[in-house]
Amino acid sequence: MRLRLQLFALAGLLGGQGVALAQMDVSDLGLTLTPLFDAAATGNRGPAVVLDVWEGTAAAAAGVERGDLVTAVNGNRVAGKDFPAAFKAASEAPPGSVVRLTLLRPGDGFRRIELDLKASATVPQRENPRFEPFAYVVARSWRLENYDFPLPWAPRIALRGIEDVLFAPGFRDHAAPGYHALVWVWWLDGHLAVNADMINATLREYFRGLSQERGTNHGFTPQLERVTAAIQPLAPPAGHPARAAVAAYRGEVVTYNTEGQLITLLVEVESPPCDDRAHTPILFRLATQPRPSAIWQDLQAVTGSFRCRR
Numbered sequence: 001m002r003l004r005l006q007l008f009a010l011a012g013l014l015g016g017q018g019v020a021l022a023q024m025d026v027s028d029l030g031l032t033l034t035p036l037f038d039a040a041a042t043g044n045r046g047p048a049v050v051l052d053v054w055e056g057t058a059a060a061a062a063g064v065e066r067g068d069l070v071t072a073v074n075g076n077r078v079a080g081k082d083f084p085a086a087f088k089a090a091s092e093a094p095p096g097s098v099v100r101l102t103l104l105r106p107g108d109g110f111r112r113i114e115l116d117l118k119a120s121a122t123v124p125q126r127e128n129p130r131f132e133p134f135a136y137v138v139a140r141s142w143r144l145e146n147y148d149f150p151l152p153w154a155p156r157i158a159l160r161g162i163e164d165v166l167f168a169p170g171f172r173d174h175a176a177p178g179y180h181a182l183v184w185v186w187w188l189d190g191h192l193a194v195n196a197d198m199i200n201a202t203l204r205e206y207f208r209g210l211s212q213e214r215g216t217n218h219g220f221t222p223q224l225e226r227v228t229a230a231i232q233p234l235a236p237p238a239g240h241p242a243r244a245a246v247a248a249y250r251g252e253v254v255t256y257n258t259e260g261q262l263i264t265l266l267v268e269v270e271s272p273p274c275d276d277r278a279h280t281p282i283l284f285r286l287a288t289q290p291r292p293s294a295i296w297q298d299l300q301a302v303t304g305s306f307r308c309r310r
Contacts, residue, residue: 029117033050050070058117064115073087177289211255
């Protein structure tokens with residue numbers, strides 16, 4: 001299987017020093033970071049390592065490099081602090097303000113560097129991975145995971161192809177508009193008959209498998225019969241002939257979150273026409289927020305950028 005997941009393996013990156021624990025995007029600066037384990041620091045919280053420098057951002061302009069260790073923000077040490085708290089000044093910096101990062105750059109030893117980064121309110125966009133024949137754009141603050149069918153948690157779904165999963169910012173935060181908000185881009189092998197029955201059966205299998213996996217990983221036993229999908233076809237918008245060819249559906253899914261609670265996801269589904277008769281695209285928008293909350297505009301922006309060819 002082609003490796004497409006975002007992997008943050010640090011083995012060898014720093015000569016075997018440190019173990020990656022989590023990740024955090026600092027969108028104002030254009031950085032993806034992860035903290036390192038440090039047995040000598042409070043809570044074993046060490047400095048942060050730069051996993052990614054976003055193109056066209058303050059971090060790229062200032063010369064931050066992947067593998068740099070961030071040891072201080074505005075002169076305040078990172079080690080020993082809770083990760084979000086350590087970068088609070090950077091993640092909440094007003095646009096145009098300057099954030100000073102103290103870095104250690106690996107090489108022959110570690111070289112200390114001080115860099116000034118100007119915060120920006122604009123989050124750059126990125127394209128989907130280049131190996132995919134289709135195209136879309138999404139804000140860098142969204143997290144991407146990519147899988148091959150058959151899916152590990154739902155192997156009985158008899159589809160083949162690609163699934164891109166795009167997680168909105170705040171996906172795990174109950175108080176965030178993006179809580180459990182995400183986009184799926186499915187690029188399936190063959191010219192498939194997409195209809196409500198097919199979508200409902202597929203979603204039930206998908207979320208029952210996902211609920212079972214979540215229960216195994218987080219110590220609860222889901223009642224799989226309570227995981228349901230109810231999707232109905234939508235009539236094409238009046239006066240929009242270009243959209244009339246798009247098979248569209250709407251409904252909801254009841255599933256388990258990682259805490260063992262049942263939640264309801266509102267779902268919108270589209271299968272846009274493609275001249276590629278060997279593949280079928282299906283686009284999903286899912287969120288817990290009611291329509292027409294702003295998060296639905298964000299979801300629509302992603303699926304609206306989808307193109308069958310680059």
